[in-house]
Structures are given as C-alpha cells and as structure tokens.
Amino acid sequence: MNFHAFLRGGAVCTAALAALLCTPLTCFADESSTAAESAADPDEDPEIKTYTSGDYTYSVLVDADDDKHRAARIESYSGSETEIEIPAELDNLQVVSLGDYAFAGASDVTKFTLPASVTAIGNYTFAACTSLLEYAVAEDNPYFEAKDGILYADAGESLMRYPIGLKPTDYVVPDGILRIGHVAFADCSSLTSVTFPDELNYIGIAAFSDCTGLTEVVIPDGVELISDFAFNSCKNLRSVTLPDGLREIGAAAFSATALESVTLPESLIVIGEQAFIATPMTEITIPGSVSDIGYTALGWDVKPDGQLYCKPDFIVRGYANSAAEDYVKGTEYENVCKFEPLNEPAPQNADEGDTETEPEKKNTGAVKVIGITACGAAILGIIAAAVISGKKKKHEPEQKDTPEKNDAPEQKDTPEKDDAPEQPDTAEGEEAPDDEA
Numbered sequence: 001m002n003f004h005a006f007l008r009g010g011a012v013c014t015a016a017l018a019a020l021l022c023t024p025l026t027c028f029a030d031e032s033s034t035a036a037e038s039a040a041d042p043d044e045d046p047e048i049k050t051y052t053s054g055d056y057t058y059s060v061l062v063d064a065d066d067d068k069h070r071a072a073r074i075e076s077y078s079g080s081e082t083e084i085e086i087p088a089e090l091d092n093l094q095v096v097s098l099g100d101y102a103f104a105g106a107s108d109v110t111k112f113t114l115p116a117s118v119t120a121i122g123n124y125t126f127a128a129c130t131s132l133l134e135y136a137v138a139e140d141n142p143y144f145e146a147k148d149g150i151l152y153a154d155a156g157e158s159l160m161r162y163p164i165g166l167k168p169t170d171y172v173v174p175d176g177i178l179r180i181g182h183v184a185f186a187d188c189s190s191l192t193s194v195t196f197p198d199e200l201n202y203i204g205i206a207a208f209s210d211c212t213g214l215t216e217v218v219i220p221d222g223v224e225l226i227s228d229f230a231f232n233s234c235k236n237l238r239s240v241t242l243p244d245g246l247r248e249i250g251a252a253a254f255s256a257t258a259l260e261s262v263t264l265p266e267s268l269i270v271i272g273e274q275a276f277i278a279t280p281m282t283e284i285t286i287p288g289s290v291s292d293i294g295y296t297a298l299g300w301d302v303k304p305d306g307q308l309y310c311k312p313d314f315i316v317r318g319y320a321n322s323a324a325e326d327y328v329k330g331t332e333y334e335n336v337c338k339f340e341p342l343n344e345p346a347p348q349n350a351d352e353g354d355t356e357t358e359p360e361k362k363n364t365g366a367v368k369v370i371g372i373t374a375c376g377a378a379i380l381g382i383i384a385a386a387v388i389s390g391k392k393k394k395h396e397p398e399q400k401d402t403p404e405k406n407d408a409p410e411q412k413d414t415p416e417k418d419d420a421p422e423q424p425d426t427a428e429g430e431e432a433p434d435d436e437a
Contacts, residue, residue, distance in 0.1 A: 048075075053090040055079030061097065073097035082108055082131075088115035098125045107131055110165065114151075116140040121160070123205060126151075127183045132163040154179070164188040169213075173197055180207050182227075189213055196220050203230050205250075212236055219243050226253045228272065233257075242268075249275045251294060264290070271297045278302045283315035285342075286324035293327040299337035312336045 050057050057076045063069035072093040074086070084103070088095055095115065100122035103112065107130045116138040126132065134149035144160070145152050151161040159173065160181035167190040173180070175197045182204040185191060192213040201222040206229040208214065214234045219226065221243040228250035231237055237257040242249075244265045251272035254262070259279045264271075266287045273294030276284070278301050286293070299314030314337035318324020328339035 050075055051091065056087070056090055058090050058093075058095070059099070060093065071096040073099050074102045075099040076101065077103055077106065080108070083111040083113075084109055085113040086115055086118065088117045096120065098122055100124050101127075104128055110134065111136065114138065114141060114144055116142075119143050123182045126161050127206075128187055129163075130165060130187065132165045134163055135161060153181075159184055162188070164190075169193075171195070173200065175199070178202065180204055182206060183209065185211055187211075198222065203227055205229055206232060209233055215239070217241070219246075221245055224248065226250055228252060229255075231257060248272070251275065252277065254279065270294075273297055274300070277308070282311075282313065283317065286316060286318040286322070286327075288319045288322060290318075290323050293323050298327065299335060310334070310336045312338075314338065315340055317342060 048059050050059050052058075055078045056074055057078070058072045058074050061071045061073055063071075070093055072090045072095045074090070074095060074097070076099070077084070084106075086095065086098070094117050096117055096119050098118060098121045102122060102125050103109065104124050104127045106126075107128065109129055110131050111134045112126065112129075112132070113136040118141065120143075135146045135151040136149075137144045137146045137151070143153060145156065147156070149163050149166070150159065152158060153160050157177065158179040158181060159177050161183075162168070162171075162185050164185065164187060168185075168188065169190055170193045171185075171191060172195045176199065177197055178199055179202040180200070183206045184204060185194070186206050186209045188208075189210070189212045191208075191211045192215070194208070194211075194214065194217065196219065198220050199222060200220045201224065203219070203223060203226055205227045207227070208217075209229050209232045211231075211234050214231070214237050216239040217231065217237065218241040222245065223243050224245055224247045226242075226246065226249050230250060230253045231240070232252050232254070233256045234254075235256060235258060237254070237259060240254065240257075240259060240262060242263065242265055245267050246265050247267055248270040249268070249272055252274045253272060254276050255274050256278040259276065259281055261281060262276070262284065264285065264287055266289050268287055268290050270292045271286075271290060271294060273296060275294065275297045277296055281298075284298055296308060296310070298316060300308055300310050302308055316324055316328050316337055317340045320341045325339055325341070328335050328337055
C-alpha cells in the first residue's frame with residue numbers, strides 16, 4: 001500500500017487512540033510548537049528542533065507550566081545493536097516519550113527494553129520490527145509491563161505490541177484484554193487466525209494491517225469502533241463478522257481484502273473513507289442507521305496504474321432519502337454505481353447528529369483522498385521509507401548543540417499539545433492524537 005505520504009502527513013493519526021490507550025504528557029509541548037507559530041499558520045506543522053546524542057536523535061519537550069522543566073522524546077535511532085536498552089536520559093534530559101517512528105523498521109532488532117521513565121510511545125514506534133522476539137520493561141515503570149515478551153499497558157488491559165518475530169499462527173488474545181494497540185500485529189504474515197476475548201472493546205489503527213494469512217475474523221459485540229486501516233491489506237481475509245453494537249468503521253479498515261460480502265449491523269452510524277475499497281464485493285446493503293459514508297468507501301477499486309475508479313455495476317441498497325442514496329446520487333462523490341431502494345421507510349436513528357464514538361471522536365469527512373494507489377503492498381514499505389527519510393535527517397541534524405536542562409534554546413510560551421503528528425489540511429478523525437501508550 002502506497003500510504004507513505006499519507007502516514008507521514010499524519011492523516012492516519014487523526015483516528016488516534018484516546019486516553020484509554022496512553023498516558024498523555026499533557027503538561028508538555030514540543031520545544032518549537034509556539035503559540036505564535038500556531039497562530040501564523042494553524043494548518044502547517046511547526047518545525048521540530050532535534051538534537052543528537054550518540055546513536056539517538058531526540059526532540060525537547062517543554063512543560064507548559066514551567067519552561068525550565070524539560071524532557072526528551074526519542075525521534076530516531078541510527079545504531080546497529082540487536083538488543084536495545086532504551087536510555088532513561090539523553091544529555092541530562094529524562095527520556096519520557098518515544099516518537100512515532102523512533103524504532104520503526106528496525107528489522108534486525110530482537111529485543112527492546114523500556115526504562116521506567118518512558119510514559120508514552122508513538123503510534124508506529126515499533127512498526128515493521130520483523131525480527132523482534134521480546135519486549136522488556138523496567139520493573140518500576142508505572143505505565144507499561146511485559147509478559148511473555150508482549151508489551152502491555154493500562155494494568156494489563158491493553159495489548160500494545162506483539163513481537164511478530166515470534167511468528168504466531170493461531171493466536172488467542174488473553175482474557176481481560178480490553179484494547180489492542182496501533183500496529184500491534186501489523187505485518188505478521190504468519191498469523192492465520194486470531195480469537196478475541198468477549199470483553200474486547202477497541203481495535204487500534206492498522207492493528208492487523210498486512211496480516212496476509214488471516215482468512216476469517218469474528219469481532220466481539222463490545223467493539224463499537226474499528227479503527228482506520230485495522231485490517232487493511234489482509235489480502236486473504238474472506239469473512240468478517242461485525243458486532244451488533246458497532247457504530248463506526250474507520251477509514252480503509254477493510255481495504256484491499258478478499259471480502260466478497262459483509263453484513264452491516266443496524267447500530268452502524270459511520271462508514272469511513274475507502275473502508276471497503278479494492279475488494280471483490282459487488283453489492284452491499286446499508287442500514288438506515290448509517291448517516292455518514294466517506295469518500296470512495298463503497299464500490300471503488302484501484303487500477304494497475306494506481307488510479308481509483310468506481311465500479312459501475314456495484315449495487316448499493318438502502319432506504320430512500322438516506323445516506324446510502326445520497327452516497328450514490330449525490331454530486332459530491334462522483335459515484336457511478338447503482339442504487340436500489342429498500343421498500344420499508346428508513347428507521348429513525350436515535351444517535352443521528354452525534355456520530356462521534358468512544359473511545360475516539362473523529363471527523364470522518366476530514367480525509368478527502370487517502371491516497372491508496374497500491375493497497376496490496378506491505379506496511380513494511382511505508383515504514384522503511386519513513387525510516388530512510390528519518391536516517392537522512394539524523395546525518396544532517398538541524399541543530400547538534402546539546403541542550404541543558406535549565407539552559408535550553410530560547411523558548412516562547414507554548415500551548416498544550418499532544419505528542420503526535422497534527423492533522424493535515426486534507427479536508428480525518430487508539431490518539432487529537434496523543435502518543436499511544
């Protein structure tokens with residue numbers, strides 16, 4: 001999948017996991033994210049200053065209430081160690097956070113050890129670490145823990161990352177797990193089946209993206225939101241059972257899968273952009289509860305040259321004067337598929353007008369064009385490209401001076417800001433996004 005620019009632009013992160021999956025550093029802001037910069041151009045990501053210390057590149061986080069209180073966020077790593085013990089300090093600054101791509105694509109690493117100081121990790125921090133066999137966590141870390149090499153948070157209720165180098169096949173998610181984190185199993189091609197506990201209520205961004213061995217998924221009734229890209233590019237996924245209480249299907253959640261049909265529950269309110277793009281589906285029935293259908297969500301495919309097109313014989317069945325009819329006949333989407341009205345009048349949706357879902361709240365109309373030009377490619381390619389770009393930055397850091405704890409670069413008053421990429425001005429929404437924990 002050619003999502004490189006999309007991911008780096010931060011649009012995926014607009015469906016980021018809320019406080020349930022992380023402990024946000026709400027008192028910190030990026031050193032360069034000043035109120036003046038935000039006011040000058042609120043739609044442009046402010047430049048983040050970085051520093052180097054050995055094999056690490058890091059940025060400085062500033063306490064919004066006390067600009068002398070500073071900490072470090074690791075942005076990238078250039079070393080060659082296969083077992084990495086993440087430092088608790090860099091240049092006398094406590095390491096409290098790991099950036100979105102800090103270790104992404106570190107395909108030779110077999111073990112990561114988190115120090116007690118780290119309270120937040122990015123959405124894709126350990127993505128595409130294909131040789132990883134074990135996570136370990138300092139015993140006095142109050143936010144994370146490791147069991148059998150698996151990284152957990154929230155007192156063991158959130159399964160954050162599975163070391164995919166273990167090459168699981170038939171995996172049963174342990175009882176008591178309520179949430180599965182971003183890219184938790186992404187790119188795990190060995191995984192052929194996954195069984196969820198009944199109490200599960202959240203599946204994070206790209207949690208099972210590119211799990212090409214998956215053929216069938218049954219999602220528990222407690223899940224109300226399936227996040228963006230959750231099962232994207234699971235090219236052999238032929239069957240999915242959606243729960244009766246499901247309220248929202250995220251952007252590209254089932255794109256580039258082998259789904260030929262799907263039954264949508266009557267509870268569903270939002271179908272995200274490109275949710276079922278590039279699948280062999282020929283028809284779908286939309287419940288009357290649905291009030292928001294995203295751009296190219298249904299009936300669209302991808303040509304060999306990467307161009308999107310709407311299949312003219314695709315049938316959308318729905319109620320008259322509903323979101324389904326508007327999706328086909330409205331001028332906004334340029335759909336050329338067919339609409340077949342259902343006989344019964346559309347039922348009233350008690351939640352209409354309030355389509356935001358917990359644990360996330362998002363604007364599903366935000367990403368006008370996600371940019372799936374090759375949905376079937378592996379997530380590894382995305383991360384590798386981002387890592388290569390990051391490594392180039394490390395060799396030419398913007399500022400190599402080492403900041404002091406109480407004598408850091410001149411700082412203006414900074415607004416409170418989450419530790420994750422901002423939403424780009426494209427017209428979307430497991431963290432606005434916090435660092436996932």
